[in-house]
Amino acid sequence: MSGDAVASLPEGLLDGGVWFRVEAAPTAAAVRRSAERLAVELGLPERRVADLSIVAAELAGNLVKHADEGVLLVRAVRTAEEAGVELVAVDRGPGMADLVHSVGDGHSTSGTLGIGLGAIVRQASWYDVHSVPGKGTVLTAQVWSADPPRDAWAAGLTRPLTGEPVSGDAFAVRDAEGRRQVMMCDGLGHGGLAAAASHEAIRAFHDAPVAPPATVLEHLHRRMNHTRGAAVAIAELDPDAGLVRYAGLGNISGTIIPPVGPRRGMISLPGIAGHQRRQVREYDYPITPDAIVLMHSDGVVDRWNTAEYPGLFTRSPLVIAATVLRDAGTRRDDAGVLVARLP
Incomplete structure (x- = not known):
């Protein structure tokens, strides 16, 4: 990697x-x-x-x-x-x-x-x-040091472009007053400046008001205007409503993967958080309790077949993310994968 x-x-x-x-x-x-x-x-x-x-x-x-x-x-x-x-x-x-x-x-x-x-x-x-x-x-x-915490409902991994010391891709997870939200970010370009943009996105995400994904993404857009910018997407998993609320700018891919049947893509609009955006819109998608949400940067290709991984999607989010990063991550770009499921 x-x-x-x-x-x-x-x-x-x-x-x-x-x-x-x-x-x-x-x-x-x-x-x-x-x-x-x-x-x-x-x-x-x-x-x-x-x-x-x-x-x-x-x-x-x-x-x-x-x-x-x-x-x-x-x-x-x-x-x-x-x-x-x-x-x-x-x-x-x-x-x-x-x-x-x-x-x-x-x-x-x-x-x-x-x-x-x-x-x-x-x-x-x-x-x-x-x-x-x-x-x-x-x-x-x-x-x-003591008993481990309860199993994580979300986890992610990133790795840099070969030859770079840091990755411009990043992820973050928060549970803010019952709003379970995850963010995937791809800093523009690669190297230190891309990583700095993603670090600012993480800071802004954790500092953002407790609000739906579109409002949080607007907050990130304002906070990142001194960076080179990034593609960013935020998903909120609502187990009570059986929904994923999703808002994205740029080339972050978001997918819902059910245990049986085809994957369903979620919509990210054109733009660069911190610099260019026409609008920020939020979309709702139904999700069943046994499905997962998978988000990744453009350093990970979509051309992989869920049927080739029997039993994978019953494993922890971390194992799923590591498997996808191994088999779908490219060597020509930073790569990041984030996986979440309904708690």
Whole structure:
């Protein structure tokens, strides 16, 4: 997904984390050290740092032993009360047909003892995995100082254009007085100035009044006029009404994916938040409780088939986002994916 590492984003506004390309044992060791350092910085107790070290070593070691094009993300995760460390391992390896069997101790596909996945399950506060034979595996894990928070209803991932240290794509999630809103942003161009525009969009999103998506997007448009601008879309998931309310400017794609049947696209209007807009309009779309909302930048192509991923859309938003980013993200642009479902 990137080079050896991508610098983390500042100020705690967006924990972009660090991506590692894991192809050899020395990089696996670097992943473990990076995770440990982050855990210490976040104030995790010593025993949880030790647990995280085991999880990181096993995840990275599995990529070295089994994976093709294996990459691993290390980043902080936070709630209002505590912080933890999240690891996302992504590969294009052979995949696992029987995940239950593969997670059990003693199973191996390379002649080793086969204790890696079982150790991850035992030491992690939370984990999720999806694998398709011939396509690869996504395995995510979190280690928190205490009990993990409830399962996230939304999650996203970004990665920069190859050769760039930061991504101009960004996402944000908020639950403001019962309004569950998500934002996907693509800063104009790439590199530091694109990232700065997206960072301002995140600040403005979290500072915005508690209001429908169109009003929030107008707020972002005004706040971003000193940046180079960005494509931005905001979705609000309303479980009581069974609706997604959606407003977008520019080339952010928003899609509703039901468990059965075709995807349904949502409308973003032409424009650049912070600079050009004819109008901001909001559209309502019905959504069933078992559907998901997927938003992505133009660094992710739409030409992928949901039928090729059995069971994926029952997994966590993070695993879904990582799988789509792996298989549909392009190398010629920043790429970002955000997934949400009705809580």
